[in-house]
Amino acid sequence: MEKNLNVSILLDFYGAMLTEKQREAVEYYYNDDLSLSEIADNQGISRQGVRDAIKRAEALLFEMEECLGFARRFRILQEGLEQIEKNAREIEEYNSRLSYSKEIHDRAAAIAGLAARLND
Structure with missing residues (x-):
């Protein structure tokens, strides 16, 4: 088997x-x-x-x-949250390299934090 x-x-x-x-x-x-x-x-x-x-x-x-389809939906949700988290980190990186904005930094950090909490 x-x-x-x-x-x-x-x-x-x-x-x-x-x-x-x-x-x-x-x-x-x-x-x-x-x-x-x-x-x-x-x-x-x-x-x-x-x-x-x-x-x-x-x-x-x-x-x-x-x-x-619960397992499939869960997998899709998990992948989406990981992508959101990755994109938020990239926004923070671009923000720090280009013209730093505290507002952009704070919002990107909040998005990454929320995605990480939802993904746990």
């Missing part, structure tokens, strides 16, 4: 929608890097049962992302 690391991200967004057994199996497999056999021992089920639970959970996670 090949690991799709996007599943770990989707688990953060939609994990509560899975059954407890599915969520545990996916967490063990993707986050703790346990083998199917190790998970089967932990959960007291067969290796095939673990594989089936993970496959069903993956399908549900991808279906929820397809319908809701």
